[in-house]
Amino acid sequence: MSASTAESTKGASPAAAAAGFTPELQMANMLGLCEAQMESAIHDSDKAVDALIQAFTCLVDTSRSVNALTAQLPAEIKETVGAGLSQQVEAISKQMASAVVAFQFYDKLSQRLGHVRYSLSTLALFVCDRAQTTSPDQWRRLLNTLRRLYRTEEERQIFQSVMEGIAEEGPVTIAALQEGPAGVQVGEIELF
């Protein structure tokens, strides 16, 4: 019997423990499955985003080369096509700035999913120990651990909405949070 199985069968009936079945172990396995699925999905999307960033890097370099070439054009050509080219390069630069903001959301998403994965594996360990699951103090401790884990504004709001307004309003509040104002929101800047 593995250490985790031994842990998970603490307090179970002898027959159930002998059969290697406990509700706690099943729950831990299911949570482990969710965590593994999430890890695999994040790994695959990381690869796709890496490829996208490589392509974006090439676009940025090309755009800068075109800009430099435009600046070197002979005066007579600059007069006819220079202004048009500069306008196009300017338009590309603006689109790239938007892409830089959008790429950062993926980074934030990876971070948030990492926190969810950690929560799932922490919960899987927790539920295996019946002495912990029957103690309100241990649940409070677990909740505090998770509270400290969720550090972005969005995570904190959802945590509060679900755990502190845990009644029937929970899901409604989350939906309201997700609506948000239109357009891409960037973070605040504060100088000390």
Add this chain to the structure above:
Amino acid sequence: MSGVILAVDDSASMRQMVRFTLEGAGYKVIQANDGVEALELAKTSGADLVLTDVNMPRMDGLTLVRELRALDSYKYVPMLVLTTESGQDTKMRGKQAGATGWIVKPFNPEQLLATIARVLQ
């Protein structure tokens, strides 16, 4: 714009986004994956500004700021924290560590450049 900026983040994609933005404005960018690497790099190549994430393996961004502030050569160098964290407690810890400012991700390229120009004045 000129100057050397040390960008510290354990996310390669974030470092790329910061590099595009800063190099496009004329800054030279040196990069580190975590606080330990950044501290070594800062000692060997002088930076005019440090832009660091908070949560990183080996050494976090606030410890990095504190360690750099203890060095004579970085006492007055602007240090901006670029993070997803927006809690007042963490911000306060950043201020106490010696950070010059706090930028919450995702950053807007224009606003980031304006902030850097301001603190480099």
